Amino acid sequence: MTTDPTTTSAAEAAAEVTTAVEAAAATTAVEAAAATTAVEAAADGPTDTAPAAAAPAIDPRLLIREAGFAGYLDEFKRRMKSGDLGSVPVVLGLILIAAIFQGLTGNFLNPDNLTNITKWIAGPGLIAVGIVFVLLLGEIDLSLGSVAGVSAAIASVVSVRSGVNEWLAILIAIGAAVGMGALHGFFFAKIGVPSFVVTLAGLLTWSGLQMYVLGDKGTVNLINDGVIANLDTYFLGDGDVFYAWALAVLGTVLFAAGQLLDHRRRTAAGLPARPMSEIWLRTGVVAVISLVAAYVLNQNQGLPLPLVIFLAVVVIGDFVLRRTSYGRQIFAVGGGVEAARRAGINVDWVRISVYMISAGMAALGGLFIASQQGSGDKLLGSGNVLMNSIAAVVIGGTSLFGGRGKTWSALLGILVIQSIITGLDLVHVNQSIQYMITGAVLLGAVVLDSVSRRTQKSAGRG
Amino acid sequence: MTGAPVLALRGVSKRFGAVQALTDVHLEVHAGEVVALVGDNGAGKSTLVKTIAGVHPIDEGSIEWEGRQVDINRPHDAQSLGVATVYQDLALCDNLDVVGNLFLGRELRRFGTLDEVAMEKRAKELLDTLSIRIPSVRIPIAALSGGQRQVVAIARALVGDPKIVILDEPTAALGVEQTAQVLDLVERLRERGLGVILISHNMADVKAVADTVAVLRLGRNNGVFEVATTSHEEIISAITGATENAVTRRQARLAEEAK
Numbered sequence: 001m002t003t004d005p006t007t008t009s010a011a012e013a014a015a016e017v018t019t020a021v022e023a024a025a026a027t028t029a030v031e032a033a034a035a036t037t038a039v040e041a042a043a044d045g046p047t048d049t050a051p052a053a054a055a056p057a058i059d060p061r062l063l064i065r066e067a068g069f070a071g072y073l074d075e076f077k078r079r080m081k082s083g084d085l086g087s088v089p090v091v092l093g094l095i096l097i098a099a100i101f102q103g104l105t106g107n108f109l110n111p112d113n114l115t116n117i118t119k120w121i122a123g124p125g126l127i128a129v130g131i132v133f134v135l136l137l138g139e140i141d142l143s144l145g146s147v148a149g150v151s152a153a154i155a156s157v158v159s160v161r162s163g164v165n166e167w168l169a170i171l172i173a174i175g176a177a178v179g180m181g182a183l184h185g186f187f188f189a190k191i192g193v194p195s196f197v198v199t200l201a202g203l204l205t206w207s208g209l210q211m212y213v214l215g216d217k218g219t220v221n222l223i224n225d226g227v228i229a230n231l232d233t234y235f236l237g238d239g240d241v242f243y244a245w246a247l248a249v250l251g252t253v254l255f256a257a258g259q260l261l262d263h264r265r266r267t268a269a270g271l272p273a274r275p276m277s278e279i280w281l282r283t284g285v286v287a288v289i290s291l292v293a294a295y296v297l298n299q300n301q302g303l304p305l306p307l308v309i310f311l312a313v314v315v316i317g318d319f320v321l322r323r324t325s326y327g328r329q330i331f332a333v334g335g336g337v338e339a340a341r342r343a344g345i346n347v348d349w350v351r352i353s354v355y356m357i358s359a360g361m362a363a364l365g366g367l368f369i370a371s372q373q374g375s376g377d378k379l380l381g382s383g384n385v386l387m388n389s390i391a392a393v394v395i396g397g398t399s400l401f402g403g404r405g406k407t408w409s410a411l412l413g414i415l416v417i418q419s420i421i422t423g424l425d426l427v428h429v430n431q432s433i434q435y436m437i438t439g440a441v442l443l444g445a446v447v448l449d450s451v452s453r454r455t456q457k458s459a460g461r462g
Numbered sequence: 463m464t465g466a467p468v469l470a471l472r473g474v475s476k477r478f479g480a481v482q483a484l485t486d487v488h489l490e491v492h493a494g495e496v497v498a499l500v501g502d503n504g505a506g507k508s509t510l511v512k513t514i515a516g517v518h519p520i521d522e523g524s525i526e527w528e529g530r531q532v533d534i535n536r537p538h539d540a541q542s543l544g545v546a547t548v549y550q551d552l553a554l555c556d557n558l559d560v561v562g563n564l565f566l567g568r569e570l571r572r573f574g575t576l577d578e579v580a581m582e583k584r585a586k587e588l589l590d591t592l593s594i595r596i597p598s599v600r601i602p603i604a605a606l607s608g609g610q611r612q613v614v615a616i617a618r619a620l621v622g623d624p625k626i627v628i629l630d631e632p633t634a635a636l637g638v639e640q641t642a643q644v645l646d647l648v649e650r651l652r653e654r655g656l657g658v659i660l661i662s663h664n665m666a667d668v669k670a671v672a673d674t675v676a677v678l679r680l681g682r683n684n685g686v687f688e689v690a691t692t693s694h695e696e697i698i699s700a701i702t703g704a705t706e707n708a709v710t711r712r713q714a715r716l717a718e719e720a721k
Contacts, residue, residue, distance in 0.1 A: 324574070324575055328562065335558055339563075
């Protein structure tokens with residue numbers, strides 16, 4: 001490097017700009033612009049030659065976050081004001097729902113009721129995780145209820161009537177569902193049929209197949225105490241309190257370790273990291289929630305298997321979406337198909353594979369629903385199963401327009417929906433009223449999403 | 463320019479149905495050279511760029527890369543050779559942050575998972591060496607201004623260490639200062655020894671940064687000029703294709719009136 005190439009080249013370029021716009025713009029304005037460029041380039045000079053020594057050039061317009069806990073609070077307030085509400089409305093909603101029903105019935109917060117809720121959310125929750133993947137692409141999958149139903153039907157018919165090993169039957173059912181998802185994905189990605197239409201056709205076709213598989217009798221009772229029947233009823237260690245405590249402690253420790261490791265790597269690389277106070281606060285919140293949950297579950301029968309599997313799927317899904325190239329590709333396709341294609345991403349494959357994932361999740365969810373009712377039948381997965389799952393995902397904060405969301409929204413959202421359903425059941429409200437209330441909650445969540453999106457736009461958070 | 467060209471097109475032709483978009487086009491790009499590709503609308507600039515980028519395979523002719531003949535049939539072929547293209551419509555994902563966009567399609571990994579720390583560090587280094595300043599590398603692209611998006615798009619093209627960078631109308635929608643920043647960036651690319659193909663309608667930009675101007679007219683070569691020794695008028699007449707046209711008539715009239 002000679003004296004300061006940046007400054008000279010910038011000045012030259014600015015001078016050229018002067019010639020370019022001399023006819024159009026007033027000379028003073030151009031001079032000002034040229035001066036600014038030169039000054040900026042000069043300011044950049046030291047960064048060029050000694051990047052390590054100079055403080056990183058921070059745009060003066062950017063609000064710098066203060067270090068420490070005060071900064072965390074400030075940042076939080078600013079995010080709330082700019083419409084980046086995150087999970088706050090859902091959590092507030094959950095607390096509100098729990099308070100209302102506890103007040104009305106007096107036994108909503110009882111351990112056995114809460115344990116039942118955690119068991120019931122597994123089926124629709126797993127379907128909702130699949131919907132998160134599809135919504136991230138900005139698409140929809142209307143067939144998941146039918147896919148859940150036909151998978152449950154296949155698993156029960158194959159295991160009960162044909163006497164195939166139950167594990168094998170589960171694999172066959174999930175495999176069949178993944179095949180159906182691949183079919184949806186193929187027609188959508190390769191042929192170009194809108195996803196709405198493809199999956200609507202799937203909804204009809206697969207519920208027809210469900211009836212066909214079940215035959216004339218229409219209901220197949222699961223093997224008593226078999227694998228599928230136990231999915232819903234099994235408690236880890238047959239109710240040993242150890243498991244719930246262990247999971248709570250393990251989860252908290254892993255969470256804290258992940259945060260600390262990230263903090264260490266970022267600090268070592270000279271990047272801004274979360275302040276320690278924030279890490280401890282987050283860990284504290286996670287610890288309180290998981291330990292209280294463990295305590296409540298242990299008051300009843302311990303750690304239910306459906307909850308463990310649902311949580312595992314949510315965590316794995318979150319990991320795949322946020323920490324793998326494949327997850328990044330899903331977000332990219334949801335944010336801009338053309339951009340993703342030009343970045344060398346195989347858009348068709350991402351789309352097909354996402355439909356395979358959603359169908360596979362639906363199959364798993366269907367097995368849990370079958371396990372809960374003790375049989376595979378013609379009605380499984382029909383009615384408002386699919387609608388509840390889609391509503392849950394949206395309530396949880398995943399955008400309907402693609403590119404924004406996480407699998408945790410499936411957990412939070414389905415908790416809200418199931419709490420409302422269970423609470424209304426407890427106060428013996430008619431199902432007609434239940435539908436209307438659930439519908440109103442869904443509408444409220446979407447309104448909140450739309451309003452916060454508008455606030456985000458005006459606050460420059462897209 | 464001395465030495466063999468990095469990229470050379472020899473007699474390239476491309477048809478779309480009944481339209482002959484390119485006929486027998488030649489183009490050479492050397493390392494450390496900025497070649498401006500100019501021509502009227504429909505002259506074939508975009509088609510030519512897309513053949514290099516692998517979007518449209520060529521029908522006739524050949525493409526040489528560092529002296530040997532290559533086939534470019536898919537965007538992937540061009541990328542693996544070392545051609546990076548910045549399209550006019552930027553092609554950034556609005557919902558991903560700057561780091562995510564810079565490394566989209568070639569993420570750095572660690573134990574099979576995304577290495578966000580390494581990516582963020584490299585992104586900062588890259589933006590620093592190019593003197594690009596944006597508020598934060600962790601804000602979504604949707605929150606950036608037009609000029610900032612353009613420089614991010616150009617920086618993105620550099621992540622894969624290309625040898626040729628194609629810029630399609632990089633200054634079309636930018637203000638005075640942002641234009642200067644992008645032109646600065648083009649010069650920095652040249653200093654780093656990259657070959658740059660710059661498509662522009664703006665003669666001032668072309669004269670500011672280009673070494674060579676290649677003119678296309680109706681899908682054919684219509685002259686290659688050294689910028690330093692060529693006047694504005696010569697290039698304009700090569701673009702419009704004749705000495706007798708609206709531009710020269712107007713200039714003659716103005717000259718007449720001035721007398």
